[in-house]
Amino acid sequence: MHELSVTESxxxxxxxxxEKAGAAHIDEIKIVIGDLTGISEECVRFYFDIxxxxxxxxxxxxxxKRMPAVFRCSSCGHVFERERLAFSCPVCGSPGVLIDSGKELYIEGIEVSYDGDKTG
Ligand SMILES: [Zn+2]
Structure with a gap:
């Protein structure tokens, strides 16, 4: 996948x-990743360190935070989260239709510290 460019952005x-908030340092970045993005957390961590x-x-x-892909069965209407590589309805086995993307990739929030507030 393209973890490097994702990590860069x-x-x-x-x-x-x-910087807009005038922070001196970023302590934590909370990232939301949809299950279908195929992004590896380990790769992102690896590139991020560099x-x-x-x-x-x-x-x-x-x-x-992983966001599961959510499907609705095209025949019985059952709503389900994707199980490993299975896209069919657990109730009746019909193919599911993706209703909640699982392709999210965004920053939910960041924790920052300001000058003078570092404990070292
Ligand atoms: Zn079904």
């Missing part, structure tokens, strides 16, 4: 927001 957005070096986001914690 997450970092850019966080730094921009933090590209955040020297920025105000260096050593920030990354927390991830």
């Amino acid at each position: 997450l970092l850019d957005m966080s730094v921009e927001e933090a 590209i955040s070096e020297g920025t105000i986001a260096e050593h920030a914690r990354l927390s991830f």
